[in-house]
Amino acid sequence: xxxxxxxxxxxxxAASGCTRAAFVPDGPLARPLTEFERVDVRPLLNKMPAGxxxxxxxxxxxxxxxxxxxxxxxxxxxxxxxxxxxNGPMVILEGTLLRYTCERRPPSYAKxxxxxxxxxxxTIVLTDEAGKRLGGGKAAVEYAGSTPDAAMxxxxxxxxxxIAGYLRKSVRxxxxxxxxxxxxx
Numbered sequence: 001x002x003x004x005x006x007x008x009x010x011x012x013x014a015a016s017g018c019t020r021a022a023f024v025p026d027g028p029l030a031r032p033l034t035e036f037e038r039v040d041v042r043p044l045l046n047k048m049p050a051g052x053x054x055x056x057x058x059x060x061x062x063x064x065x066x067x068x069x070x071x072x073x074x075x076x077x078x079x080x081x082x083x084x085x086x087n088g089p090m091v092i093l094e095g096t097l098l099r100y101t102c103e104r105r106p107p108s109y110a111k112x113x114x115x116x117x118x119x120x121x122x123t124i125v126l127t128d129e130a131g132k133r134l135g136g137g138k139a140a141v142e143y144a145g146s147t148p149d150a151a152m153x154x155x156x157x158x159x160x161x162x163i164a165g166y167l168r169k170s171v172r173x174x175x176x177x178x179x180x181x182x183x184x185x
Contacts, residue, residue: 021158023124023166025137031128033170037088041073044095044122062100065120065156069095072156076164082171091134093167095124098138102148114144118151120159139163 044066073093078084083091099121107115118141125136141159145151 021139021141021143021162023137023139023162025135025166027135029126029135029170030132031134033083033091033126033134033167034173035089036083036091036128036171037085038090039074039077039083039167040090040092041070041077042092042094043067044069044097047096047098048100062097065100065152066097068156069160072160073164076160077167080164080168082164082168090129092127092129093124093163094127095122097122100152102152104148113146116145116148116151118143118145118148118153118155120152120155122159122163124163137166139166 046062046066048062097120099119101119103117103119105115105117107113121138121140123136123138126134128134139159139162141155141162143151143155143158145154
């Protein structure tokens with residue numbers, strides 16, 4: 001019985017990847033996001049120390065993530081119909097990349113294939129058009145994958161999903177949670 005449980009857990013983990021993602025606000029919002037109708041996602045700044053992290057896989061690198069973050073976040077918010085109007089008050093989302101690493105560990109057992117862990121940390125600051133700070137916080141994701149590329153790409157998708165989920169909940173309030181079709185499994 002225990003072997004079947006371990007096997008089922010291993011298959012489920014391999015299929016979906018092990019992940020831990022969270023956005024932790026640094027306090028309450030100065031103004032509710034329901035007052036805003038659109039968002040301007042600014043490019044992330046890279047505040048990682050030079051040479052920080054491990055060797056970067058070719059398909060996933062901090063530079064590529066910095067370039068794609070703005071497009072992915074804007075696209076996700078538009079698909080979920082959050083802050084997606086063309087005119088009206090605007091909230092500005094700025095962020096800083098603090099950590100982008102991929103670590104490898106030895107397999108725990110014979111068929112352990114999730115040996116790479118991608119970690120991404122980003123700080124987010126929300127401001128209005130006048131530059132007044134509305135709020136912010138820190139998003140952190142750890143994602144296990146079978147290759148460095150898979151681990152980092154999975155972490156990239158999940159950090160965008162965590163930040164977009166926070167914005168979606170802040171705009172829509174405490175409505176029943178309907179799963180977002182764009183959320184990774």
